[in-house]
Amino acid sequence: MISWERFKKTKAAGMGIVLPKFQEAATDYQDETLAKEGERIKNCGMMIKAIGCKKCGEKFFKGYARCKSKYCPTCSALKGAIWCAKLYPLLQQWLEKGNNIHFATFTIPDQEDLEYALKIIYDAWRYMTNKLVPKEWKERFAGGVKAVECKIGKYSGKWHVHIHALVLRTGYRKDAHFLKENWSKAVQHVMGEKIQVAWPNIKPIKAKDGSKNRDKLLWSVCETVKYATKINPDMETYRVAQAFYGLKNRRQISCWGVLYGVSKLVEKEMDEESDNLIKSFKCTTCGFDISEFLEIWENTGKYWQDTEMKDYKEAVEFVEKPIELNFDKNYWYDEEDNICVQTKFI
Ligand SMILES: [Zn+2]
Numbered sequence: 001m002i003s004w005e006r007f008k009k010t011k012a013a014g015m016g017i018v019l020p021k022f023q024e025a026a027t028d029y030q031d032e033t034l035a036k037e038g039e040r041i042k043n044c045g046m047m048i049k050a051i052g053c054k055k056c057g058e059k060f061f062k063g064y065a066r067c068k069s070k071y072c073p074t075c076s077a078l079k080g081a082i083w084c085a086k087l088y089p090l091l092q093q094w095l096e097k098g099n100n101i102h103f104a105t106f107t108i109p110d111q112e113d114l115e116y117a118l119k120i121i122y123d124a125w126r127y128m129t130n131k132l133v134p135k136e137w138k139e140r141f142a143g144g145v146k147a148v149e150c151k152i153g154k155y156s157g158k159w160h161v162h163i164h165a166l167v168l169r170t171g172y173r174k175d176a177h178f179l180k181e182n183w184s185k186a187v188q189h190v191m192g193e194k195i196q197v198a199w200p201n202i203k204p205i206k207a208k209d210g211s212k213n214r215d216k217l218l219w220s221v222c223e224t225v226k227y228a229t230k231i232n233p234d235m236e237t238y239r240v241a242q243a244f245y246g247l248k249n250r251r252q253i254s255c256w257g258v259l260y261g262v263s264k265l266v267e268k269e270m271d272e273e274s275d276n277l278i279k280s281f282k283c284t285t286c287g288f289d290i291s292e293f294l295e296i297w298e299n300t301g302k303y304w305q306d307t308e309m310k311d312y313k314e315a316v317e318f319v320e321k322p323i324e325l326n327f328d329k330n331y332w333y334d335e336e337d338n339i340c341v342q343t344k345f346i
């Protein structure tokens with residue numbers, strides 16, 4: 001769950017920036033669908049769930065009714081937090097086993113048309129991993145997570161579409177050359193031979209760096225799963241419409257190999273509007289330790305503005321059993337002493 005502070009801040013951004021943009025775009029293009037998306041974001045979090053301490057009556061923020069729009073700052077923040085919570089422990093385990101991770105960014109040349117840019121980047125990725133070097137790809141990498149992000153390029157003024165990926169490496173080997181060469185080939189295959197393709201940016205997260213990696217790993221995970229696109233106050237309305245229709249039926253984040261299945265866990269948690277994962281609760285105001293507390297749905301609709309919102313406390317602990325990656329089974333060492341694992345590729 002996100003904190004009450006974060007909820008208020010993102011809700012204010014949704015109401016103050018995103019909603020007016022969708023309304024403006026809906027008017028400019030006489031488009032009911034865009035207007036509806038705006039309404040959906042507007043109604044997000046109008047109801048929140050709070051829990052009350054039975055002894056002192058203090059109220060704690062517990063959850064909110066979600067709109068799940070890709071453009072809702074609150075739901076994006078929540079989804080990012082859930083992704084981090086699911087991925088981070090698994091990646092930490094991966095490093096602890098002596099394996100490595102590459103945080104890699106793959107780009108294509110900036111494009112005016114977002115739909116075209118998205119088609120290129122999804123096709124190039126699929127071509128590289130399934131057609132160009134499928135066998136080597138599977139041998140080198142046990143799995144990973146990739147996310148597509150769309151921004152307006154600072155210099156080009158066009159769509160800058162790129163993929164952030166966390167690629168799980170069994171053992172350690174430099175893959176920079178392999179990724180550069182094949183990404184260029186894949187993009188050229190879908191766009192045409194003469195296209196200049198920027199080299200992927202690769203930042204290794206090495207097992208041998210141990211706990212020093214913690215921040216780097218967390219930063220990389222957050223960077224990967226943040227959002228598909230961000231609606232800015234200065235974004236032109238045709239860009240808003242392009243983003244909405246371009247990303248409509250696209251899966252932004254996907255996992256493969258040993259991470260396969262994490263997406264489903266995230267979706268499941270996004271669907272559960274009543275976070276019923278509380279295993280322990282301790283009131284931070286009076287210290288009362290209770291197994292029973294009051295659950296209240298409250299209407300925040302009238303008080304959405306940051307300054308008008310009531311104060312809720314945060315003291316809810318979510319205790320969840322971490323999932324284990326079963327990469328201990330069937331592992332062996334290759335000629336370079338790298339740990340190799342038997343994984344399932346789908
Ligand atoms: Zn209390």
Ligand SMILES: [Zn+2]
Nearest residue numbers: 044067072075
């Ligand atoms: Zn929402």
